[in-house]
Amino acid sequence: MKLEPILKTENLTIKFGGQTAVDHVNFTMPAKHFKSIIGPNGAGKTTFFNLISGELKPTEGDVFFRGESMAKYSSVERTRKGLGRSFQITNVFPNLTVIENVRLAVQSKENIRYQMFRHFTAYKDLHIQAEKLLEVVLLSNKANAVANQLSHGEKRKLEIAMLLALDTEVLLLDEPTAGMSLEEVPAILDVIKQIKQAGDKTILLIEHKMDMIMDLSDSIMVLFNGRLLADGTPKEIMDNETVQNAYLGGLYDEHLA
């Protein structure tokens, strides 16, 4: 990897009481890279995300974004700097229309604080940008629907559109297919594929479904009991014996049973 890492953690650790949820995780990620995080339930994947995005403060260690320590920044400030995350639970404004939801995210990026009363044409630009984003996530046909009438899968798409609207360099996607019906999953995968193919984003993705991430990911890291078990190309991970034992093999079957 010749590229300077855009995202890096050093000894990232968090303890809840006696429980160490994330245990001295070191990882680096070059720009425009697509990395997936896998691991059984309770492995600390979402906690790890919360540490990167700033929802949680680490007990030890630090997160670096383009070489800068993120310790002193809140999650809002990190979003402004370029670390955007989606949530495992969908988070949209229920009584706004789909297009309004996206427009809000678009205008928050446009540094609205100083231009709140800009005139109508500017408003039109925002609308057009929002429409484009809805096309990306294959949701144009629902633009004027009220958000709380969307299916779960559509809400996730909307959420991704809002995340894209923030135009952050890094996208943290927390199980975008969670709670989705089987028919809805391929559409979300298409959306993520499109984002990846556009090639201007660094993507870190948590996912449970192994088959989904195998072809998408440039690399995969495996978390187990809060520790980084392995980090490598999809093929290396598949062939890794420790991973097979810990996750793909014994434990995962147990988990399914």
Place this chain on the structure above:
Amino acid sequence: MELIINLLINGLATGMLIFLLAAGLTLIFGLMDVLNFAHGGLFAWGAFSGVWFYGLTNSFTVAIIGAILTGIVLGFITEKLIITPVYGNHIQQILITLGFMIVLSEMLKVVFGPNQIAAKTPPLLSGSWEIGDVIIIKYRLFIILVGILVFGIFQFILKRTKIGLIVRAGVMNKEMVQALGINIKQVFLYVFMVGAALAALGGVLMAPYSGVIYAEMGMEFAILAFIVVVIGGMGSFPGSLLAAILVGLAGSFMAYYVPALSLAVNMMLMAIVLIFRPQGLFTAKG
């Protein structure tokens, strides 16, 4: 028939005044969960400053502008000094805003004297029209028109502007708006100042309507405004208009037919709404 129309206009006019007070209150509560019991004080200050400006210039336009400016300035001071330190704590908000309400009322007496002050209707708006048997008092019609205008302007702002979208989204989920990187506290300061300006506008319009103004008028109207906010649904702008009209009409009809119940009717209205629709007639929260 003549009586009914007069009671109707009366009720609508009172309703619009309450609406001006409740509109700010409902947005303040909806957006930041802030209970502002000092809101009535801003209403009274609007009335007094308006009458003062009117006496000074003899222009009702100047009176209205003066009252609105007073509201904006007082709103800014209130938000920065009184509200900001008690975000997220309802008990503290109730205590300190009630206290500030008293301070605002007493300050009125210090500045303008302890007695009631007579308020004149501007000549252009005084008098009445006679249409057949029905006598329509011009000033009441004027209040109704201003109320409708204000509602229209704010509906437009809420629906069609950037800040409007932020306010509507903030009412639903302010944490999420913040997560998008929007400084909601800044937005809330603006909303608070606008809410205060609306209250002051209500006050200055109230003055010629009732003929006299007194320091305690703020408290009396604030109670009605809170009832309206509860009936209309906290945070809902259209809800506050509908509920204000309802309360205004109920008050005006009851005062004529069953005077003994004219104060109780609003409470009863609120109780009924709370029993059947605890979230209010409209819901703004998600």
